[in-house]
Amino acid sequence: MALLTAGWLLLILLVNTPKDFAAAGPPDRDFQPKCYIPCEDNNCWELHIHCDWGHAFEPQVPVKYSLHWQTVHSDEGNVTTGASLNGVINRVHFFMNSKLRVWVQAESQQGSARSLEVVFNTGHIMKPARPKIVWSQQDPLEISWNSACNEPHLSLGSCDVRYCTEVDKTWIEEKIGANVNYEFYGEVQPAVFYEFQVRCSCATGLMSDWSASHRIKSLEAAPTGEMDVWEDCGVPATNIVCVITWKMLPISQAHGHILGYEWTLSKHGNDEFFNVSTAEPMGWLVCHEMQCYLNLSLKNVTSVNISAYNAQGSTEPSYLALPTTERTPKHAIxxxxxxxxxxxxxxxxxxxxxxxxxxxxxxxxxxxxxxxxxxxxxxxxxxxxxxxxxxxxxxxxxxxxxxxxxxxxxxxxxxxxxxxxYSHQGTPSKGPSFKISSIAATRVTLVWEPVPLAMQRGLILYYQIGIQGQMAVYNVTNSPQDTSETFELRDLNPDQEYEVWIKAVTEAGPGPEVMARFKTEQEEQLKSQRLILTLLLPVCFLIILGGILVSLSFCRGAGKVCVCLNERIPDAYNSGIFKLMKEQMDDRLVWIGNDICEPHPTISVLEVVAIKEPACGEYSDSEDLNTKPATKSKQRDGKDYSKRVDSDQEKGASELVNREDSWNSDEEDDVTLGYEKHFMPTTVEMLES
Missing domain, CATH: 2.60.40.10 (Immunoglobulins)
Incomplete structure (x- = not known):
């Protein structure tokens, strides 16, 4: 256990040991000092020698540096600089125009190292001050500067010039020799800032540092090219509210300061001309970063022409036809x-x-x-x-x-x-706005508006809908159109309160829920509807019965009565009304939804066998037309018509069908239909008459 603990401690020590410390070794020898005598304020003879080596070892390893030198007389000297990467050899330790050997010593806990030596003539390491550009002009581009070698009474050695533009920051360098002026012979870009720098050396010395930058703006010219014009109609894109927008001309095209814009709006052949200054836009011109737009109504505008101008001229007009958002069949991108x-x-x-x-x-x-x-x-x-x-x-x-x-x-x-x-998707910050559009006893319809686009925080894949307290959750696919959506909840209980929720879902997850309460319709409402329909049934039945009675014709004569009958009589037992009533008693929804009045009732055919056909209109005053048929009907059948109708559900329609066939029998005991006997005379009665 002790060995394991010691091993873990050693591992932890190695892991936490700085990399540079673990890999540190003796200082590197591959560095060399650079020495010079700076000529500041035109004084080069009484200054010290400055040396720097610009080399650092691992920052986590403390290193101590010391600058060493040796003259031709073998005089040695040194100065300790500590962690500094530069040092100074005082003027009293050397003579001008004499040789000097210089090196640097580096020491650390891991060892020591000596740099490469540098040998130079102290009279050849004078570094003149930076030149100063004192004059310039725009056309052509030209600069001049003073000579930094006059005061040391030295001749000018050579000079270098470099330049760049605000468009292209890359420096271009040229050697011009012993000159104190420079003229630019390249192709000048109009209205562009050029930046120049100069450095020079004396005849026997080092090159100076670069001078401070001097900027010259070239002359303006008329702008070139066309403006990039387009139309912004917002999100979602519509042609109702749109603005004309364009990109500012780049410097390479503007060729100067843009003073304003000119545009022409065409309205079905009628042109309107506008000119707005960038200095006084009057609320029409709005610019942001590198884009501008025209704050002007585009109602009835069919096309636009826009151009930019400066003090030297204007661009070619840029044409844009409206509208640019004409809808065509979708193609995927x-x-x-x-x-x-x-x-x-x-x-x-x-x-x-x-x-x-x-x-x-x-x-x-x-x-x-x-x-x-x-x-x-x-x-x-x-x-x-x-x-x-x-x-x-x-x-x-x-x-x-x-x-x-x-x-x-x-x-x-x-x-x-x-x-x-989206660059990155999240869950919606707001739920959809929804409501109950219609309520029934067992179903309800929900309608909701999509989550506002700015609050979706991601592409909505679908909507989740559920009822509080129930496990069932319905997923409704999101429609790509920005329109309201509907969903119907079914199989609900009548006369019950529910709480329904809805939420939008992106790939990051669902958003907040939105709740709504509702109550389904009561069962009594359905009963009242059924009661109303029930009351209508007798009315329909009476209408049918009245039609039957109208079909009967009564012909009256001097001594006899002959009842002229219609050849077809409605058969109540074949009527679909009674069948429909039985089915509707089992299903209340069918009761409500179907028509209770039979449009075409079944017709029974009445066959009359005439032994002796009386003349129509003959009758006897002693005979009672209404007494005999009714009496015999009761004797033979034992029941009147109304009672037979009421017993329909007990006996069934099949019994009535069998009785209908007995019309062709000559036997007096055959069973005849009560319906026919109630209203019609028998065959014997017709013969006796």
């Missing part, structure tokens, strides 16, 4: 966003576009929630390419709408596709 880059990929080869109808593509992005003209950028891409990359800072949890357009040679633009992308 792929968007990848991180905090530094936004990359767009597309492939329209499957659409087989006419290459001659395409001038270029325009890819744009818009940060949701930003004002028009802000958080917006676009890029023009060659028609042979299928990718574009924007560089910048793209915020997390922030939606960016990316769109692809095709631009035709005549300036018209056509929208291909738009998608929403």
């Amino acid at each position: 792929d968007v990848t966003i991180n905090t530094e880059n936004l990359t767009v990929l597309w492939d329209l080869r499957s659409q087989r576009p006419d290459i001659n109808s395409i001038k270029e593509y325009v890819v744009q992005y818009k940060q949701a929630g930003r004002h028009l003209g802000q958080g917006f950028d676009w890029m023009r891409v060659n028609k042979s390419h299928g990718t574009a990359t924007f560089r910048g800072h793209f915020e997390k949890y922030t939606p960016y709408q990316v769109s692809l357009f095709k631009v035709t040679p005549n300036g018209q633009s056509q929208h291909f596709s738009s998608v929403i992308g």
